[in-house]
Amino acid sequence: LSLQNRLRRAVENAELSAHYQPQVDLSTGAVIGMEALVRWQSPELGMVSPADFIPVAEESGLIDAVCEFMLDVCAHQNKEWQDQGLPAIPVAVNVSGRQFQYARRLLSACERVLATSGLDRRWLELELTESSAMRDADNAIAVVQQLKEMGIGCAIDDFGTGYSSLSVLKRFPIQKLKIDRSFVMDITTDPNDAAIVDAIVAMAKALKLKVVAEGVENQEHLDFLRGLGADQIQGYFFSRPLPADGMRQLLAEGR
Numbered sequence: 001l002s003l004q005n006r007l008r009r010a011v012e013n014a015e016l017s018a019h020y021q022p023q024v025d026l027s028t029g030a031v032i033g034m035e036a037l038v039r040w041q042s043p044e045l046g047m048v049s050p051a052d053f054i055p056v057a058e059e060s061g062l063i064d065a066v067c068e069f070m071l072d073v074c075a076h077q078n079k080e081w082q083d084q085g086l087p088a089i090p091v092a093v094n095v096s097g098r099q100f101q102y103a104r105r106l107l108s109a110c111e112r113v114l115a116t117s118g119l120d121r122r123w124l125e126l127e128l129t130e131s132s133a134m135r136d137a138d139n140a141i142a143v144v145q146q147l148k149e150m151g152i153g154c155a156i157d158d159f160g161t162g163y164s165s166l167s168v169l170k171r172f173p174i175q176k177l178k179i180d181r182s183f184v185m186d187i188t189t190d191p192n193d194a195a196i197v198d199a200i201v202a203m204a205k206a207l208k209l210k211v212v213a214e215g216v217e218n219q220e221h222l223d224f225l226r227g228l229g230a231d232q233i234q235g236y237f238f239s240r241p242l243p244a245d246g247m248r249q250l251l252a253e254g255r
């Protein structure tokens with residue numbers, strides 16, 4: 001079987017699941033959000049990385065089904081946690097550029113999962129990579145605007161890797177910029193990376209966006225980013241992406 005056919009079966013046979021990576025406020029240390037990351041446990045192939053199957057899903061059109069699975073699971077899971085009395089935080093689901101091209105399907109999937117889960121719309125967010133956002137920026141801006149009108153916030157992901165024009169960036173009605181982890185990795189030793197992150201943080205503040213640094217792996221990264229004025233961090237130092245039980249436990253500890 002090709003990877004594409006295996007993935008098709010995986011979607012039907014519930015081999016996919018959502019893991020959650022917490023996002024932490026740098027000033028309070030509180031968990032203030034979580035990014036959902038798809039996982040595929042294949043009976044034949046074992047754990048398959050999304051880095052390998054997301055491109056296949058995008059080429060084959062299966063990405064819609066994968067994303068709809070994630071939206072559905074994450075909205076229901078988040079509502080369930082809130083109903084259990086755990087702190088309410090938004091869950092961010094990754095979307096690919098292709099889904100923005102034919103956005104009606106994405107918009108109706110968002111409406112559907114909000115209705116079926118009962119989750120308040122402020123607790124669902126989407127992440128779009130900078131490179132997808134800029135590929136057809138006028139269209140992406142229009143879709144982000146429609147999501148905003150629906151009450152769903154968007155973040156631009158992997159920021160710094162996608163050649164944004166600043167004049168285009170400022171037209172995006174987003175709430176958040178996520179600095180790509182490649183800039184964070186060597187932030188304490190590479191003055192160029194430090195300067196780039198410094199500039200992104202300053203620009204985000206000027207545009208009144210929250211800025212999240214990804215790939216924070218140690219205390220030195222964290223201290224440096226705090227010094228630069230980043231708002232939030234995400235990375236292995238605080239937590240790897242966790243299965244639902246682990247994320248629930250983490251939320252329960254902070255209650």
Ligand code: G
Pocket residue numbers: 036037038049050051054067070093094095096241
């Ligand atoms: O979780 P991990 O680092 O293995 O993810 C690898 C890549 O796959 C990352 O670039 C991440 O953005 C992407 N990815 C993970 N989950 C999803 C998802 O649900 N949808 C999309 N479109 N991409 C995802």
Ligand code: G
Pocket residue numbers: 021037094157158181214215216217234235236237241
């Ligand atoms: O492209 P995106 O930002 O959505 O990708 C998120 C990916 O980054 C996930 O696959 C996640 O497992 C990975 N990731 C999260 N935190 C860290 C980290 O601190 N270091 C590294 N190397 N990868 C991380």
Ligand code: MN
Pocket residue numbers: 035094127157
């Ligand atoms: Mn992401």
Ligand code: NA
Pocket residue numbers: 157158159178179180181214
């Ligand atoms: Na990223």
